[in-house]
Amino acid sequence: MTATMKPIQMVDLVGQYEKIQEEVDRAILDVVRSSAFINGPEVKDFEQELAAYLGVKHAIGCANGTDALQIAMMALDLQPGDEVITPSFTFVATVEVVALLGLKPIFAEVLPGTFNMDPDDVRRKITPRTKAIVPVHLFGQTADMGAMMAIAREHGLKVIEDNCQAVGSDYTLPDGSVRKAGTIGDIGTTSFFPSKNLGCYGDGGAIFTNDDELAKRLRQVCNHGSEVRYYHDVVGVNSRLDSIQAAVLRIKLRHLDAYIQARQAAAAAYDEAFAQVPQLRIPERDPKSTHVFHQYTLRVLDGRRDALREHLQQAGIPAMIYYPVPLHLQKAYEGYGIRRGDLPVTEELMEQVLSLPMSTELDHEQLAHITGTVKAFFQ
Numbered sequence: 001m002t003a004t005m006k007p008i009q010m011v012d013l014v015g016q017y018e019k020i021q022e023e024v025d026r027a028i029l030d031v032v033r034s035s036a037f038i039n040g041p042e043v044k045d046f047e048q049e050l051a052a053y054l055g056v057k058h059a060i061g062c063a064n065g066t067d068a069l070q071i072a073m074m075a076l077d078l079q080p081g082d083e084v085i086t087p088s089f090t091f092v093a094t095v096e097v098v099a100l101l102g103l104k105p106i107f108a109e110v111l112p113g114t115f116n117m118d119p120d121d122v123r124r125k126i127t128p129r130t131k132a133i134v135p136v137h138l139f140g141q142t143a144d145m146g147a148m149m150a151i152a153r154e155h156g157l158k159v160i161e162d163n164c165q166a167v168g169s170d171y172t173l174p175d176g177s178v179r180k181a182g183t184i185g186d187i188g189t190t191s192f193f194p195s196k197n198l199g200c201y202g203d204g205g206a207i208f209t210n211d212d213e214l215a216k217r218l219r220q221v222c223n224h225g226s227e228v229r230y231y232h233d234v235v236g237v238n239s240r241l242d243s244i245q246a247a248v249l250r251i252k253l254r255h256l257d258a259y260i261q262a263r264q265a266a267a268a269a270y271d272e273a274f275a276q277v278p279q280l281r282i283p284e285r286d287p288k289s290t291h292v293f294h295q296y297t298l299r300v301l302d303g304r305r306d307a308l309r310e311h312l313q314q315a316g317i318p319a320m321i322y323y324p325v326p327l328h329l330q331k332a333y334e335g336y337g338i339r340r341g342d343l344p345v346t347e348e349l350m351e352q353v354l355s356l357p358m359s360t361e362l363d364h365e366q367l368a369h370i371t372g373t374v375k376a377f378f379q
C-alpha cells in the first residue's frame, strides 16, 4: 500500500459523481428551476429511455424497490393466504412485502454456486395455494429464468423478478433469444437506491412489464388506485419517482454499460487472484447469464470467514456479509413454520459468504492491495 492510494470503500459514489458532476449538477438545477418536481417531463423521458434500454414495453417509476415489489403483487391481485415462493437468501424486502400483504412466503433453496433460487426446490414447494414465484437475481446474475418460466407455465403461476441487483444483465432463454433481466417474467422490479448498479441520489424504483393491461393496473396502483383524478377504482398506494431523481438517472443510464464493464473488470481481477486459492470459491457464472456484479461474493470454505474479514479491516479494506442471517431464521418471519436445518444450502452459505469492495471506481492499486491482503491471509 502506498501513501497515495485512495481509501477503499465498499462503493465509491463520490468518485463516480465527480466524473459526471457538471452534467448532473446542471440537470438537477434545471429541475429546480422548472419546479416540475412530481411527474415532470424528466420522469416520462427516463421511463421511455429505460424501457428502450431494457427492451421492454413499459417501465413505470416508483418510490423505491420495496414498493415496486409490493405494487407488483397488488397489481396481480394476489389474495391473503396465497403462497408466494421466494428465496430465503435475499434482502428482506422481497419477503417483507409478501408478509405485509397477508400472503404466505414459502422459502426455497438456492444453488450453492450462483446463490440464485434452485428450480428443483421451487418445484418441490408448489402446493394448490401457490400463486406466484419471485426469483431474485442476486448479486447481479440472472436466476435460472428458463426453468422458472417453464415451472410457471406448467402450474399457472405468476412470475415477479426481483431485479434490484441485476439491471443490465443479459439472459439467454432456451429458445436462444437474449433478454434483459427483469423483462422475462410477468413483472420485473428494480431499485435505484444509491449503491445499486443504477443508483440515484436518494430513493427510487421502477416496475417493468410487456403486458399493456398490467401496465395500466401498475400505474393505477402507484397512483392511489386512480386513473382519473379523484376517482379510485382499486386500493392503491402513493409511490412516485421524483423528477430530480429521474434527471440524475437519465444521465447515469447513458453510462450504465460502461459502469457494468468497470465492475466486470474488477471481478476479473479478483477471479484471477483467487481462482487458485484452495480455501476460496470465486462466484460461479451461469453460462446463460451475464454477471453485472452488484456484489463480488466469495465463499470462504475453511471456516475462517470472520477472521478474514477482520484481517481485511485491519488493512483498511471493508468487506461485508450479505446476508448474515437467512430470512427464514429471522425473528419477524419465525411464524411461517420453517426451522433451522430446513434450508441447509442457504444456512451453510450464510456462514461462508464474504463480499469484497465492488464499484465502478476501483483502480489497479486498490485491487492489488485487496487481492494481496486476501492471499497473504491464506499463506
Ligand SMILES: *Cc1c(COP(=O)(O)O)cnc(C)c1O
Residues within 6 Å of the ligand: 064, 065, 066, 067, 090, 091, 093, 094, 136, 162, 164, 165, 190, 191, 192, 193, 203, 204, 205
Ligand atoms: C435493494 C433491494 C430491494 C429494495 O430496494 P429499496 O429501493 O431499498 O426499497 C429489494 N430486493 C433486493 C434484492 C434488493 O437488493
